[in-house]
Amino acid sequence: MGERIGVSDEEWALIGPLLPAERGRGCRPAQDNRRYFEGMMWMARTGAQWRHLPDEYGKWNSVFRRYRRWVATGVFDALLETLAEMVERDATADMIDSTVVRAHHCAVGIKSGLRKLRRLADRAAASPPNSMRGATEKADLSASS
Incomplete structure (x- = not known):
């Protein structure tokens, strides 16, 4: 269903600790945050419907519920702020914002x-x-x- 959209191990080393630890619901253990995060990135990049999420990222409904939970608790806002602070401290890092990308x-x-x-x-x-x-x-x- 298209190419795999993922994060490198180096990127995950920065992002992974900033995401909340998930615990299982009921008798099921929680799935890996990285797999779900990559599924969310696939959705953001492709703009597809949630039901079209490839199986390699997990069940679409589970990824969607975790995404909604993270949005509601402000995980993505905190992630963006933390990464922006890291960029300010590191002179070799760059961060692109849509306000600085010129359109054709x-x-x-x-x-x-x-x-x-x-x-x-x-x-x-x-x-x-x-x-x-x-x-x-x-x-x-x-x-x-």
Whole structure:
């Protein structure tokens, strides 16, 4: 179902201790945080539905429940803050944020399309009404001013 998206052992050495220890529910033991975290990364990277999560990351519902639990308890916010502090202390490390990544000039906006829409709106406002109802509404508006 696509290439495996995972973290290296070096990356996991930084991330693993920052994640909460999971204990099993009922009589089942908890699964490995790394496997579930990689499943969450697969979901973030592919944008697929949870049900399409490959089996190698665990049952989709288990990964989803753990993801929701971590979101609710602020695990990802704390992880981001901790990693940002580590980057500030380490001069050789870099962190990329979407605010510093420049988009291609085509992705900036639809400037020509906006001008065309504005011109159409201006032309519609200046044109005479096409029906008797439009004429009476325009007359009522001008009389009330």
